[in-house]
Amino acid sequence: MSETFTSVPQDEAGFHERERLSFDLDADICVIGAGLAGLSIALEAVRFGASVAVLEGRHVGWNASGNQLGTVMPGFALPLTDLIERIGFEDARELWTLSKAGAEFVRANATEENMPGIGLSDGVLEVSNVDVGDRLISRLQMLNEDFDTEVEGWQVDRVRAVLKTDRYFHGIHYPRAFQVDGRKYVHGLAALARRAGARIFEDTPVVSIDHSGIRKRIVTPSARLRATHIVLAGNIHLGAPLRRLSETLLPVWRYAGITAPLGERVHEIVAFKGSVLDSDGIDHFRIVDGDRLMWASPETTWAARPQRFAGAVSRRIRTIFPQLGNVEITDTFGGATGQTVHGMPQIGQLRKGLWVASGFGRQGMNISAMAGQMIARSILWGDERWRLFSPFELVWAGGTTGRVAGQLVGIWGRASSAAAGSLARYRERARVKDREREARLAEANRAAGTGPRRLPPGVRPRPAPPPRAAAQDAEPVSHEDSVSQ
Ligand SMILES: Cc1cc2nc3c(=O)[nH]c(=O)nc-3n(C[C@H](O)[C@H](O)[C@H](O)COP(=O)(O)OP(=O)(O)OC[C@H]3O[C@@H](n4cnc5c(N)ncnc54)[C@H](O)[C@@H]3O)c2cc1C
Structure with a gap:
């Protein structure tokens, strides 16, 4: 990610000094990535009493999380009817309810007291x-x-x-x-998580993980960390720690x-x-x-x-x-x-103690909050609701070919949307013209009914047409409108 992205300068918003992990550390939970997902999980878990270390390769909110519009809505990228078709009404309803709870998590955190200037x-x-x-x-x-x-x-x-x-x-x-102010929210979240006791280390990329044992090992260039749980919240930049996971996302x-x-x-x-x-x-x-x-x-x-x-x-x-x-x-x-290929986020446990929270697409505010709540509750309370996401497997996004195809599909999607929009506007104009024509016809008929009409020699008068509903509904026609016909 280019450092030229406009983001909220850290000191301007009263933020902290960056801390890099330079010593070995033990924690209950290690979260990789300090975007919306990683920080939501960290905040929720630390509030439940876990010890949490967040490792961030660049800085808090470096990617999408610190460069977004801050709109918070319920639901997912996948249209609701498709969701119901895929997993059934009851599960779709439960997921939808969880997504609303995610939005409420944001609302509860984004108060002026917690995050001055957040502007909800x-x-x-x-x-x-x-x-x-x-x-x-x-x-x-x-x-x-x-x-x-x-x-x-x-x-x-x-x-x-x-x-x-x-x-x-x-x-x-x-x-x-x-x-809310989307570019401030992620920094506010980091401040809340820190205040609640989470340790956030920036400029600390995770270069590898060993997730085989009960205590898992996380390696960074300058120190190691051991944790019972690892949460992969690195989005498309996760890279070396689990490259196959990054490949299930289309950036x-x-x-x-x-x-x-x-x-x-x-x-x-x-x-x-x-x-x-x-x-x-x-x-x-x-x-x-x-x-x-x-x-x-x-x-x-x-x-x-x-x-x-x-x-x-x-x-x-x-x-x-x-x-x-x-x-x-x-x-x-x-x-x-x-x-993701299916349009639903990746939330859940990949193997014992190894969790994933990514693939939020354009709707990361409520869904990352939902992921934070679900994963923290699963780790600490044994809540199994993350299994609602099991039908949405990790599907390979197609690598470079997938990106090219994605760009083409995106272009095609925009073009077909533009075409559908033009067609809709054309139909709307045609409807207006139809109504105007009907109104003029009705007016002509009315005028014809007011006095004897002179017909050319040899032409017999036609019976008057029945009154037309459309003519009655017609909007008034201005002179200019009829001139432009
Ligand atoms: C222009 C724009 C507008 C948007 N508007 C909205 C909106 O209005 N509402 C909405 O809901 N969503 C919106 N979104 C989408 C939303 O921003 C994203 O879905 C969300 O930010 C994704 O969060 P994340 O934590 O998964 O990923 P990221 O923000 O990508 O965070 C992941 C972090 O992990 C770090 N990382 C990755 N790998 C490693 C590693 N190996 N070691 C250490 N750290 C690592 C990265 O450096 C990064 O900081 C918008 C997005 C954009 C770009």
Whole structure:
């Protein structure tokens, strides 16, 4: 990961001096990786009384965890209907409930008292790029009634009243979902874990592990550690300690930018206060610092400097909100997410005392918290619920070929989403034109009914057509509209 990523400077946020592991150490649990996953596990386990050492190769939040938007929602990347199909309704419901508990773990930690300036605010809007009114109703029913999740369906007009674009149609509003300052949260988590007694060693890459005995050995360049449990929370960068595990993840780098201040006009165009995500997972944005847009969208399957994507973010904003014109991007950041082949995270015990928590994709906030709760409770209380993830095996992600395929699938996915969006907008325009035509026809019929019509010689009058419902529903037609026909 490039050190040029914008991340919160450690001293500015009142953080600690970095400590490197330079002496041999014993602990109950050794966590590899100080991202959201590793730190959530460390915090939960240390609160339950375990001794925990976290080993981080670079620094806290170095990768995605310190370079993300901080939106916290229930659920997983895998659509709920697919989850039910795969593991059945009861288990899907239990996993969903656990994912909500993960979100509540974040909410409980991200208080202003624990993390000054974390800026928690409620409400997330998921918008569709296509007109899916019918599907929306069944999804709302399922979430509300079967999955006990507070959601509200928004009609197209309501969505467009708060987001001035014809790109979005219906929406699902999650009033209990929320957002925090994503780049601060991971540092706040580290501070909480430290305060609770966890030891976090940075600049300490793990180069190998021996997980065969009861006491497992962890080797770093300058010291060794022994622990009863090892948790692999290194995401795509885990590397040498268990390379085969890294190969089960498809790395996808995602980039975001923040605009220069846009002034009052941005509130007229983006009046929704929380985060907005589209249902195809392409755009994700919200207003920050009063009048700036924070926007994530471009993705690659290779590492690149986020600065390179400032233009792409600006163009994407112009595509969705052309009224904003060319916006200047003053800050860029990004990181690598690990995506699994099946879309579900990797959470569980690989062999006795060897645990894994990774593969959170674009939705790491709630799921890494859930992983932290599950793994800490499994280790310390014997909670076996991690087995709910057993149907989702560690599937090889295809190596370099997989990355190339992933990039192509990503491009194809974006292109087909764009095509579906264009089609939906075309259909919408066609419907409006149809209604206008019907209205003009009805008007002509009414006019014809008001007096005798002169017909050309030899033409017999036709019977009047029955009244048409569409004509009654028609929107008023302005002169300009009829001229443009
Ligand atoms: C631009 C962007 C926006 C996002 N927005 C959101 C959002 O709004 N909401 C949301 O829920 N999710 C979001 N995500 C996704 C989320 O950030 C990730 O899913 C999550 O951060 C993954 O956390 P992690 O702990 O698994 O991995 P990482 O953040 O990658 O942390 C793993 C750590 O392990 C360390 N490590 C690896 N190997 C070793 C080793 N051998 N020895 C020692 N240390 C090692 C690495 O240095 C790294 O620091 C976003 C991601 C990006 C990139």
